[in-house]
Amino acid sequence: MNAPSVLVIGGGVAGLAAGCYARMSGLRVHLLEHNRELGGVCTAWSREPYLVDGCLRWLIGGAPGGMFRRVYEELGIVPELTMHTIETFARIEDPIDGWSVAYTRDLQQLRAQLSALGPADGDAVARLCDAAAHSSELHMPIDAPELASWRERLASLWQMRGMASTMLHFRGTLGSWLEQHVRSPQLRAGLGALGDARMPAAFLPMVLGALAAGQLQRPEGGTLALRNALVHRFRELGGQATTEATVEQILVAHGRAIGVQLADGTTLHADAVVSAASAPETLTRLLGGRPLDLAWTERLERWPIFDAIALVSVGVARQWPELDAQTIVRLRAPLQVGDVPLTWLPLEQFVGPPYAPPGHAVVQSILRSRWGYWSELGPRYGAAKQALTDTVITALDGRLPGLAAAVRMTDVATPLTFWRHARSWQGAYEGFLPTAENFGAHVPKVVPGIANLWLAGQWVEPGGGIPPALLSGRQAVQLLCAERGCAFTPDEDVAALR
Numbered sequence: 001m002n003a004p005s006v007l008v009i010g011g012g013v014a015g016l017a018a019g020c021y022a023r024m025s026g027l028r029v030h031l032l033e034h035n036r037e038l039g040g041v042c043t044a045w046s047r048e049p050y051l052v053d054g055c056l057r058w059l060i061g062g063a064p065g066g067m068f069r070r071v072y073e074e075l076g077i078v079p080e081l082t083m084h085t086i087e088t089f090a091r092i093e094d095p096i097d098g099w100s101v102a103y104t105r106d107l108q109q110l111r112a113q114l115s116a117l118g119p120a121d122g123d124a125v126a127r128l129c130d131a132a133a134h135s136s137e138l139h140m141p142i143d144a145p146e147l148a149s150w151r152e153r154l155a156s157l158w159q160m161r162g163m164a165s166t167m168l169h170f171r172g173t174l175g176s177w178l179e180q181h182v183r184s185p186q187l188r189a190g191l192g193a194l195g196d197a198r199m200p201a202a203f204l205p206m207v208l209g210a211l212a213a214g215q216l217q218r219p220e221g222g223t224l225a226l227r228n229a230l231v232h233r234f235r236e237l238g239g240q241a242t243t244e245a246t247v248e249q250i251l252v253a254h255g256r257a258i259g260v261q262l263a264d265g266t267t268l269h270a271d272a273v274v275s276a277a278s279a280p281e282t283l284t285r286l287l288g289g290r291p292l293d294l295a296w297t298e299r300l301e302r303w304p305i306f307d308a309i310a311l312v313s314v315g316v317a318r319q320w321p322e323l324d325a326q327t328i329v330r331l332r333a334p335l336q337v338g339d340v341p342l343t344w345l346p347l348e349q350f351v352g353p354p355y356a357p358p359g360h361a362v363v364q365s366i367l368r369s370r371w372g373y374w375s376e377l378g379p380r381y382g383a384a385k386q387a388l389t390d391t392v393i394t395a396l397d398g399r400l401p402g403l404a405a406a407v408r409m410t411d412v413a414t415p416l417t418f419w420r421h422a423r424s425w426q427g428a429y430e431g432f433l434p435t436a437e438n439f440g441a442h443v444p445k446v447v448p449g450i451a452n453l454w455l456a457g458q459w460v461e462p463g464g465g466i467p468p469a470l471l472s473g474r475q476a477v478q479l480l481c482a483e484r485g486c487a488f489t490p491d492e493d494v495a496a497l498r
């Protein structure tokens, strides 16, 4: 008898992970991807002689003992890729008020810097650094919580008991925590520059804790290396992928997903469907406007999504050796990204292979933007891209003198680019924004009322990111196997599968 067949919609990292786990569990897999290439937003592109890295700044939890280590091992990411531990996560610079802070792995040093920025905020700084030091106690089970026994759930809660008071203290938003606990405007700005004010405050100690524990890493070769490792693993496991295949509809008969219809009219049938496309795409478009249950309706209506971004990259015939981390600089005059004025400019330098020839660099800025602005430009789109490039080059030159004269390549990815190439819904490149409400909330990977359909991807893991997206693919297949009565076998002997 043939093994059950699975259609996976979307070849981002979540779809690739779902495909890998389905193959490891002996299922037949056909992955359908809208774009010409696999990877989704986890991608990089060539602009000779430069490479624009469109994604990865840091990969969390992959060092020995890290909470995602096992998933990376199962998917052939570690130890296959060489990982470099990030020593400095970001530098925040305010040349107007004359201060700066470097978020380094050394928590003592960081504590001293933060205390100097806010001498009257000793309590808040101590609370933050202590919480960061203990955040390694945070434990995230990698198996689908639906399948966990009560004993396993209790064990998991017990493991995190040391974090209870921290989670309680940091339970609100980043913005409200800063307002309530931090008096110094400099310290507020220095901490606030790390994330959106609507995000959970707990994000701060978690990231700083992961940094301190050496759990923020970057693979050698960057995004491209990571994407290629996953694609390689998928193919080596015998997965089949068709690119430039846009799914228009999920076919449903008698309350069960039975296949998909593609934009070119092709119909494909399968025993199960996993959608790793965005939740709005899957639930509102591909299911043809079927009524949703209350929980999904509320999520789609109430949960904010990530602000769209414009990614501006310039290839330059020089380097800035002192620029060793992502740097966020306060501007003297706001920078207009379409109709969004920004007062802080993030920038990062990429040097060496595979990014730039010797002596050259790619300097990149990820800028908050607005979907509505770019989607309504029509024929003015090209001019708006050019205007943004010019403005950003001028702003970058303010921090990196000589940059403007050394520019050899420019590249702008707007929210429309993210939609065209990865179908990022309204340019929300990481799905639902994590908020105090949805942070840690478990989003079921099913659509009530439709059997045989599982959801994976960053939209079922608020906050997005590579590891949660990979994990969602793993859990979707685990649930599928449990439902269909087949064995989920991700870890039999990873080497033997090759």
Ligand SMILES: Cc1cc2nc3c(=O)[nH]c(=O)nc-3n(C[C@H](O)[C@H](O)[C@H](O)COP(=O)(O)OP(=O)(O)OC[C@H]3O[C@@H](n4cnc5c(N)ncnc54)[C@H](O)[C@@H]3O)c2cc1C
Binding pocket: 009, 010, 011, 012, 013, 014, 015, 032, 033, 034, 035, 039, 040, 041, 042, 054, 055, 056, 057, 058, 059, 060, 245, 246, 247, 248, 276, 277, 278, 281, 311, 366, 421, 422, 423, 424, 429, 430, 456, 457, 458, 459, 464, 465, 466, 467, 469
């Ligand atoms: C600039 C940037 C920086 C980032 N930095 C980091 C970082 O440092 N660390 C980190 O962990 N994460 C980072 N992320 C986030 C991370 O890349 C994403 O969360 C993750 O890659 C999402 O994977 P996904 O598979 O869930 O979704 P996507 O990558 O969005 O994949 C969805 C795929 O489905 C396809 N698709 C959608 N609809 C259809 C359809 N109807 N038919 C066929 N195919 C369809 C799309 O084309 C796409 O390929 C960053 C992202 C960006 C853009």
